[in-house]
Amino acid sequence: MAFLGDDQLHSLLDQLPALAGQPRQLEELSGGLTNYNVKITTSTATYVARCTDTSNNLLGIDRDNEFHNTKAAAEAGVGAPVIDYRPDLGILLIGYLEGITLENKDFGRPGVITRAAQACRALHAGPRFRDDFDMFERQPEYLKTVLDKGFRIPSDYLEYADRFASIERVLTATDRSTLPCNNDLLAGNFVDDGEKIWLIDYEYSGNNDPCFELGNIWSECRLSLDQLDELVSTYYGKTLRHKIARARLQGIVSKYGWTLWGAIQSASSPLDFDFWEWAMERYDGAVAEFTGPDFDRLLEDAQADD
Structure with a gap:
């Protein structure tokens, strides 16, 4: 910029x-x-x-x-x-932190997911952040902005509002605890010094559901479902079906909400960057999850005792 x-x-x-x-x-x-x-x-x-x-x-x-x-x-x-x-x-x-900024492909290297999970655990165990961040609150704010400004959004965006709301009902009914989260951990916000991973860029940081952090990493870093399982299981120290489902649902929430971020940027940013394509990548991913065969099962799994 x-x-x-x-x-x-x-x-x-x-x-x-x-x-x-x-x-x-x-x-x-x-x-x-x-x-x-x-x-x-x-x-x-x-x-x-x-x-x-x-x-x-x-x-x-x-x-x-x-x-x-x-x-x-x-x-x-x-x-x-x-x-x-x-x-x-x-x-x-x-x-300045010495190290390499990660790329999506780096999460396939041995040990990277483990160290990323450890970095998240350290952040989440640290001092509480000043404000909260909740995509269930941020998405309506972004939606109001695009509608008030007349910005373009996907033509069928609102057709999935009920599914977004169904995720909110399940997740808020089962766990409202929050921890200090970055909330924007795309690959470039991980800095690897060879021994540990550092986390940078706290523009969207706030106290949030830690499963949003994990699900957002899955979404933004294009992890496979197996890699999501590994990330969540490493973070919690064991495999928990309801946490894996919760993180994936939060990843869908992330895709749906950040779509509007991209729409706002597409209409207002002076940068020579294709924000509309960026938005549609996330939107297409959200729609695939909303309409996929796993959606109802994920809602059930998120409510399981485990």
């Missing part, structure tokens, strides 16, 4: 005590769809500046919440240290 020129960015960075007056090298990092991430290398340390344009926020992102939760993730031992936060400048400065 390169809305800043180098001269303007250097001027902003000079206002941060950790960087003021220091020679530095800037490198734009890939992956940001709602912000502009820059790697900053000085003679003494390496940082990442998460730069945001706060003039347009149709996605419900609260940068103060992101700051608070990024600090909490660092305290949990799986997030980058927070160096500075200047909401007036639109900058969150964090430490």
Whole structure:
């Protein structure tokens, strides 16, 4: 999201005590769809500046919440240290994590799913986040935005509202407990240093059902059902039918809800990125699950004692 020129960015960075007056090298990092991430290398340390344009926020992102939760993730031992936060400048400065950002294919490598599950457990065991995140609340907010603005959505999107609601009834009736979750763990938000996996990007973080975290990973990282079973079973330390079903249902919820995120971005983002295709990939996946042979069984399994 390169809305800043180098001269303007250097001027902003000079206002941060950790960087003021220091020679530095800037490198734009890939992956940001709602912000502009820059790697900053000085003679003494390496940082990442998460730069945001706060003039347009149709996605419900609260940068103060992101700051608070990024600090909490660092305290949990799986997030980058927070160096500075200047909401007036639109900058969150964090430490740079050495390692590789994962790709979907990396989850097929031995040990990656295990270490991803361990990272999630560490985050979820850490300090509570400031706010909650619930896709059953976020999806109606996104839907109101697209309808009020007249943005395009899939023509039959609302035909599946009853199935979405049926998942909500089952999941809220069986478990309302929440833990601090990232809620946006696509592959690029896992950083693997070879020994442990770190978790980055807390724009959508909040206290949530941990099975949403696991189901969202399944959805966003294109895991197979066997890999979902492995992820959930590793996270809980044993195979639990109701948890696997719950995580898969939350993955469907994720697909259906994030479809509207993509619709909003498609209509409003200045980025040269095909957000409509991004949205339709998730929507097609949600429809396949809503209409698939497993749907009713998943609702039953999620209510099982196990």
